[in-house]
Amino acid sequence: AQTVTQSQPEMSVQEAETVTLSCTYDTSENNYYLFWYKQPPSRQMILVIRQEAYKQQNATENRFSVNFQKAAKSFSLKISDSQLGDTAMYFCAFMKHGGTGTSYGKLTFGQGTILTVHP
Amino acid sequence: NAGVTQTPKFRVLKTGQSMTLLCAQDMNHEYMYWYRQDPGMGLRLIHYSVGEGTTAKGEVPDGYNVSRLKKQNFLLGLESAAPSQTSVYFCASSYHMTSGSIDTQYFGPGTRLTVL
Numbered sequence: 001a002q003t004v005t006q007s008q009p010e011m012s013v014q015e016a017e018t019v020t021l022s023c024t025y026d027t028s029e030n031n032y033y034l035f036w037y038k039q040p041p042s043r044q045m046i047l048v049i050r051q052e053a054y055k056q057q058n059a060t061e062n063r064f065s066v067n068f069q070k071a072a073k074s075f076s077l078k079i080s081d082s083q084l085g086d087t088a089m090y091f092c093a094f095m096k097h098g099g100t101g102t103s104y105g106k107l108t109f110g111q112g113t114i115l116t117v118h119p
Numbered sequence: 120n121a122g123v124t125q126t127p128k129f130r131v132l133k134t135g136q137s138m139t140l141l142c143a144q145d146m147n148h149e150y151m152y153w154y155r156q157d158p159g160m161g162l163r164l165i166h167y168s169v170g171e172g173t174t175a176k177g178e179v180p181d182g183y184n185v186s187r188l189k190k191q192n193f194l195l196g197l198e199s200a201a202p203s204q205t206s207v208y209f210c211a212s213s214y215h216m217t218s219g220s221i222d223t224q225y226f227g228p229g230t231r232l233t234v235l
Contacts (some may be wrong), residue, residue: 035223043228043229043231044226045229046226047223047225091162105150106177107211109161109163
């Protein structure tokens, strides 16, 4: 079974600065996906960024980028130029890549990191 | 295009009562999921469905039942609610790509359920 660990329950950052959220995972799979989801106070789960394990290049989405270290099983999220709207709970999640049947796309989530952006 | 919607948004039950949570998606996704979110534990999978008429157990299925009579709807039922089922419930859906991999999951807004 896969496990996902987010060791930082809470983080804070000043507006316009950069912050990095940590995530480690444990799996015996070779092909998988990793995700970062954002959950603002509205409770809506919003996909921030996605990484395919077979891709060596780190994914980027505007101000959001990841540092994917497959051998170390580490998947950190860097938020540049932090904005007040980035205040949210952030979840790291793992999904096995697979064919059909039992490969139903189960997401395994970490415990979450609460990020507060201060003005 | 409404995406994934959930009904109701809030509900308070007494122990032993029953209720059904409705999830609907208009993206023609094959896969649908029900998760619960508890403080400090992230989201955990309750049940899932890989297509109309099929359901299967996830990580924490006890005390819940599900049905997928139509492709666009996935119902989560609590037959006899217990205080331990107080949680926020999320529905999600995803597209099953022909390559065999599965696309990103899209989430509904959640239902906050309190069982007294």
